[in-house]
Amino acid sequence: MASKTKMGKIAIDASHFDAAAFDGLNRYTREVLTGLLATSESFLVYTSATELEKTDRHSISYLQDRRISRNTFRGNLSRLWWHQTALPRLLDREKASLLYSPVPEGMLFPVCPQAITIHDLLPILFPDTYPRLKYYFQYILPRLVQNSTAILTVSEQTKQDIERYFPVGDRPIHVVYQSYPSDVFYPIDLARQNDVKRHYNLDRFILGVGETRPYKNMRRLIEAFARIEAEDLELAIVGKINKMDDTITQLPQQLKISDRVKFLGFVPDSDLAALYSAATAFVFPSLYEGFGIPPLEAMACGCPAIVSRVASLPEVCGCAAYYVNPFHVESIAEGIAKVARNDRMRNYLKRQGLEQAEKFKAQDLGERILNILQDMRLKNK
Numbered sequence: 001m002a003s004k005t006k007m008g009k010i011a012i013d014a015s016h017f018d019a020a021a022f023d024g025l026n027r028y029t030r031e032v033l034t035g036l037l038a039t040s041e042s043f044l045v046y047t048s049a050t051e052l053e054k055t056d057r058h059s060i061s062y063l064q065d066r067r068i069s070r071n072t073f074r075g076n077l078s079r080l081w082w083h084q085t086a087l088p089r090l091l092d093r094e095k096a097s098l099l100y101s102p103v104p105e106g107m108l109f110p111v112c113p114q115a116i117t118i119h120d121l122l123p124i125l126f127p128d129t130y131p132r133l134k135y136y137f138q139y140i141l142p143r144l145v146q147n148s149t150a151i152l153t154v155s156e157q158t159k160q161d162i163e164r165y166f167p168v169g170d171r172p173i174h175v176v177y178q179s180y181p182s183d184v185f186y187p188i189d190l191a192r193q194n195d196v197k198r199h200y201n202l203d204r205f206i207l208g209v210g211e212t213r214p215y216k217n218m219r220r221l222i223e224a225f226a227r228i229e230a231e232d233l234e235l236a237i238v239g240k241i242n243k244m245d246d247t248i249t250q251l252p253q254q255l256k257i258s259d260r261v262k263f264l265g266f267v268p269d270s271d272l273a274a275l276y277s278a279a280t281a282f283v284f285p286s287l288y289e290g291f292g293i294p295p296l297e298a299m300a301c302g303c304p305a306i307v308s309r310v311a312s313l314p315e316v317c318g319c320a321a322y323y324v325n326p327f328h329v330e331s332i333a334e335g336i337a338k339v340a341r342n343d344r345m346r347n348y349l350k351r352q353g354l355e356q357a358e359k360f361k362a363q364d365l366g367e368r369i370l371n372i373l374q375d376m377r378l379k380n381k
Contacts, residue, residue: 008097009059010373011112012036013087014047015079016103018069022269024293025119028154029102031179035366041374044094046087061090073132080140083107097377098149100369106144113149113380115373120154120290121161126215129244142166150376152369154178154291155312161290174372177316178291179365180300180357184269187302187354188277196274200264205234206336207279207303209272209294210286212242217285217308217326219248224285224332226255233280233340235261238272276301281339281346284308285326292316296360299353304346306335316360320352 017029036043037058044059045052048069052060063069068079088111091099099106099114106114123130123137130137145151145166151173153159159173197203206225210216218237225235241249241263252261267275276282282298284307292313295305299320307313308326317323322339325331339345 008095009042009044010377011044011046011091011094011096011099013083013099013101013106014045014049014052015063015068015082015087016071016105017047017049018071019049019051021071022266023071025103027293028117028119028178031181031365032102032369035179035364036370037366039366039370041370044096046090059094076136079105080136084109098373098380100373104141104144106148108140108143108147110147113376114147115150115152115376116144116148117152117154118145118158118162120158120288121165122215122288122290124165125161125288129213129215145171149380150174150372152176152372155315157312157315158290176365176368176372177360178293178296179360180293180296181269182300182357182361185273185276185297185300185357188274193274193278196271197278199271200236200262200275202234202236202262202275202278204232204280205236205262205278206340207275207282207298208235208237209239209282209284209298210237211240212237212245212248214245215287217287219245219251220326220329220332221283221285222248222251222257222261223255223329224336225261226252226257227329227333228337228340230337230340231260233260236264236275236279237262238264238267238275240266272297273301276303279303281306281336283332283336284313285324285332286310286313287326289313289316295321296357300357302350302354304339304349305353306332306339318352318356320349320356322349 018026046061048063048066067075068082092111096112098112101116104116104118106116123134127134153175156175159175208221212218249263252258276298281304284295286308288311295307295317298305305321307317307321309323322335324335
């Protein structure tokens with residue numbers, strides 16, 4: 001009688017992961033790793049992040065060259081080379097059953113079945129914003145898609161974009177919605193809100209969150225805010241000033257509202273949760289999102305959300321947001337004015353937002369991805 005062959009471990013490519021970074025991809029990878037490593041499956045993880053500790057169940061292979069994890073031009077090139085050279089040999093040696101990547105990276109000539117996650121197609125839709133990354137999306141990623149067994153993505157919108165721009169063929173595309181850390185983003189108590197407001201010198205304010213890349217549409221947000229006749233209301237913008245629009249800080253002065261607009265820069269999550277909780281409303285006028293984490297964080301903190309009716313945002317926010325046309329300043333201004341002046345509407349959006357956020361808690365993210373990977377492993381046994 002033939003003995004039953006033991007299947008190899010599922011490998012996770014976390015070579016890009018920087019535990020100290022808080023950009024979207026690193027936040028997502030952190031949530032995915034937390035979820036997957038908490039399941040009953042045994043994993044083999046490739047990473048430079050020494051913060052991930054080995055256990056009896058999981059094997060962590062620490063990469064000696066930490067440059068691989070850096071989100072720089074050289075770091076990205078080093079990682080692309082590592083994926084095509086060292087990684088296949090490591091997977092062969094460990095007899096891994098399949099490879100999963102939480103980002104759109106992997107082997108062009110895979111030695112085992114692989115699944116990748118594509119979060120959005122921003123470098124294709126906004127190529128001027130991503131002058132280098134657009135070439136990866138145009139020339140490397142299509143081939144990577146062709147050589148992947150399955151694709152994961154974070155919204156129906158991005159699934160449609162992938163089918164439109166890439167040679168998917170009959171490969172399955174699995175939509176697994178992102179989650180948020182509910183132990184961080186929840187309604188913060190009033191005392192903590194007041195402490196954080198004092199720290200950032202805020203009183204009654206509208207909150208915007210996002211790096212000042214052009215598609216984030218922060219210029220129209222500031223222009224819309226300038227039309228609001230409410231001297232007691234401020235606009236606080238959280239996020240990095242991107243070099244592609246570093247003159248945006250001059251716009252409030254040009255509009256004669258410099259005393260009412262504050263650029264807060266990077267804000268730690270603990271403070272951000274308090275800002276969401278304290279804000280009169282949260283405004284997210286983005287022109288495109290593959291998912292849209294900030295509106296979800298805002299709703300989880302009980303903050304009324306005003307968001308664009310574009311791309312994936314209606315999927316994420318459902319009936320729990322006030323929608324605006326992000327291409328029209330007047331529409332954004334009208335949304336801010338209506339929500340800021342209407343207590344009943346704010347209370348309604350707050351209740352609906354808290355209910356909507358419950359659908360995206362992180363607890364089952366790992367299980368949902370694991371089910372896809374286990375099914376994929378069985379079909380390719």
